[in-house]
Amino acid sequence: MNARAATTAPRGRPRLAAWRRQHAWCLRDSLHQLARRPFGTALTIVVMGLALSLPLAFYLLLANVQHLSGALGESQSVSVFLKPSITMDTAESLAQDLRARADVAEVTIRTPRQGLAELAAVQGFGEALHALPANPLPYVLLVQPRKGLDRAQAGAMVQALRALPQVDLVQDDGQWRARLDALIALGRRATLLLAVLLGAAAVLVIGNTVRLDIRTRADEIAVQQLVGASASFVRRPYLYEGVWYGLAAGIVAVLLVLLLEAVLAAPVRELVASYAGRLQFGGLPSTALLLTPLCAAALGWLGAWLASTRHLLRPSP
Amino acid sequence: MIRFDSVSKRYPGGREALSNLSFRVETGEMAFVTGHSGAGKTTLLKLIALIERPTGGAIEVGGQNLARVKRGGVARLRRGIGMVFQDHRLLMDRSVADNVALPLVIAGMPREERARRVRAALDKVGLGGRGGDAPAALSAGEQQRVGIARAIAGRPALIIADEPTGNLDPQLAEEIMRLFVGLREAGTTILIASHDLPLLKRMKQRAIVLDHGRLIDDVPASEVA
Ligand SMILES: Nc1ncnc2c1ncn2[C@@H]1O[C@H](COP(=O)(O)OP(=O)(O)OP(=O)(O)O)[C@@H](O)[C@H]1O
Ligand SMILES: [Mg+2]
Numbered sequence: 001m002n003a004r005a006a007t008t009a010p011r012g013r014p015r016l017a018a019w020r021r022q023h024a025w026c027l028r029d030s031l032h033q034l035a036r037r038p039f040g041t042a043l044t045i046v047v048m049g050l051a052l053s054l055p056l057a058f059y060l061l062l063a064n065v066q067h068l069s070g071a072l073g074e075s076q077s078v079s080v081f082l083k084p085s086i087t088m089d090t091a092e093s094l095a096q097d098l099r100a101r102a103d104v105a106e107v108t109i110r111t112p113r114q115g116l117a118e119l120a121a122v123q124g125f126g127e128a129l130h131a132l133p134a135n136p137l138p139y140v141l142l143v144q145p146r147k148g149l150d151r152a153q154a155g156a157m158v159q160a161l162r163a164l165p166q167v168d169l170v171q172d173d174g175q176w177r178a179r180l181d182a183l184i185a186l187g188r189r190a191t192l193l194l195a196v197l198l199g200a201a202a203v204l205v206i207g208n209t210v211r212l213d214i215r216t217r218a219d220e221i222a223v224q225q226l227v228g229a230s231a232s233f234v235r236r237p238y239l240y241e242g243v244w245y246g247l248a249a250g251i252v253a254v255l256l257v258l259l260l261e262a263v264l265a266a267p268v269r270e271l272v273a274s275y276a277g278r279l280q281f282g283g284l285p286s287t288a289l290l291l292t293p294l295c296a297a298a299l300g301w302l303g304a305w306l307a308s309t310r311h312l313l314r315p316s317p
Numbered sequence: 318m319i320r321f322d323s324v325s326k327r328y329p330g331g332r333e334a335l336s337n338l339s340f341r342v343e344t345g346e347m348a349f350v351t352g353h354s355g356a357g358k359t360t361l362l363k364l365i366a367l368i369e370r371p372t373g374g375a376i377e378v379g380g381q382n383l384a385r386v387k388r389g390g391v392a393r394l395r396r397g398i399g400m401v402f403q404d405h406r407l408l409m410d411r412s413v414a415d416n417v418a419l420p421l422v423i424a425g426m427p428r429e430e431r432a433r434r435v436r437a438a439l440d441k442v443g444l445g446g447r448g449g450d451a452p453a454a455l456s457a458g459e460q461q462r463v464g465i466a467r468a469i470a471g472r473p474a475l476i477i478a479d480e481p482t483g484n485l486d487p488q489l490a491e492e493i494m495r496l497f498v499g500l501r502e503a504g505t506t507i508l509i510a511s512h513d514l515p516l517l518k519r520m521k522q523r524a525i526v527l528d529h530g531r532l533i534d535d536v537p538a539s540e541v542a
Contacts, residue, residue: 219408225392227424229423230393
């Protein structure tokens with residue numbers, strides 16, 4: 001059509017303005033459509049919000065466990081408890097021998113007196129210790145392995161320490177740290193997997209919701225097409241719909257995790273206090289708070305895009 | 318503006334709805350398509366708006382060969398045509414004003430101008446002040462006029478109307494026809510399907526007469542008695 005038709009698309013800048021106005025209309029229309037069935041919309045959003053909050057909660061948990069384990073000491077040091085009969089001289093010469101080993105970086109001696117003082121500093125122990133007739137603690141050598149030892153080498157070192165005749169007990173702090181680190185790494189993978197699965201679920205749920213919406217509004221779509229709506233115009237409100245669903249679900253997920261944080265804050269603070277304030281409960285970083293709704297919105301868009309591609313863009317005659 | 322060249326249309330599984338149809342409607346002309354029920358009037362209009370494709374022959378609209386109009390072009394073609402549907406095709410869950418505004422929204426028209434045009438179109442069909450109503454709250458004839466308002470609101474160069482006065486009393490029907498005549502005088506090309514012969518006679522416009530999908534008569538305006 002040409003002639004003086006006022007409805008044909010204008011060129012250049014006015015065309016851009018027209019495009020913007022179409023978007024504004026579709027945006028408002030999509031919100032309007034969601035608001036027409038508030039219960040269904042809210043239900044979908046809350047269910048998806050719950051699903052999306054799961055990986056966030058796991059993430060929060062892991063971050064704090066990691067934080068905790070970090071605060072409990074970066075040390076990989078091995079505590080070597082000597083036999084009670086060992087004297088200061090023997091302890092020192094043994095320490096000297098150990099320092100000569102290639103796999104040892106540093107050896108510190110902790111005397112029974114130091115050990116007792118340390119114990120006394122821990123709340124509640126002071127009184128009990130005063131009641132002891134003599135210091136029951138042995139000399140302890142804190143052996144710091146050389147940096148960069150692998151698991152097998154560290155194990156060999158611990159074995160060698162255990163075999164020494166002067167040694168009563170070897171406590172390998174590094175080992176439980178290594179185990180914890182492995183657990184945390186496993187947890188991270190599981191969380192990532194969970195996030196991917198639930199993200200895919202969100203795409204499918206939104207896609208299905210949009211598909212149903214397209215079906216119930218088939219008559220409206222037909223009329224729009226009859227009066228000249230392009231495929232992209234017809235599709236746009238549904239894409240917006242997907243984005244709103246995702247965005248709202250992401251915000252719900254973040255709010256749920258913030259609620260979880262608030263609920264956990266008090267007991268965690270007590271736990272932290274028992275560690276003499278060296279620990280702090282870490283909340284979700286603000287980037288995660290911001291990124292979650294944005295990613296969820298992107299997932300919603302994807303779901304709506306898939307649904308509208310499949311169910312809307314049928315070839316016209 | 319419109320040119321049919323030996324056009325045939327056979328619906329899948331059906332008999333031929335239009336056979337070997339040839340005629341022209343010039344730019345700025347007004348013509349009626351008439352004939353008994355089932356003669357092929359609706360089919361003819363649908364071919365112009367590419368709601369259906371012909372199974373034979375060629376159609377040109379606004380100088381454009383419709384056979385060459387691909388998917389994206391269909392919407393563009395329809396945006397240049399104001400169409401009134403036999404079954405109204407209103408959005409029942411939107412207000413009357415929103416229905417009339419739809420083609421203007423699709424064209425990306427600014428809000429204020431949209432509102433102005435919607436009001437003007439509703440005034441023209443005698444529904445001024447009913448913009449906020451739901452179509453369901455309107456009589457069949459009023460709904461039909463909403464459909465007419467929607468078709469004229471965008472001031473298209475071509476209007477095709479399918480039984481636009483089917484639900485109207487004779488006086489209102491004539492008023493609506495006068496509205497179309499006024500638009501034609503302003504340069505719009507208009508094609509109206511109608512089987513209301515007395516009304517056609519009073520309007521004194523060209524009549525393309527169909528019978529079982531065949532063109533049996535093409536009466537120029539001057540000869541309508
Ligand atoms: N979608 C369809 N599928 C099959 N046959 C159809 C279809 N639409 C119309 N027909 C047939 O094509 C013929 C012409 O139909 P059409 O709707 O064009 O008639 P009409 O002149 O508009 O009739 P009316 O005055 O009753 O509206 C009829 O025989 C009808 O049965
Ligand atoms: Mg018909």
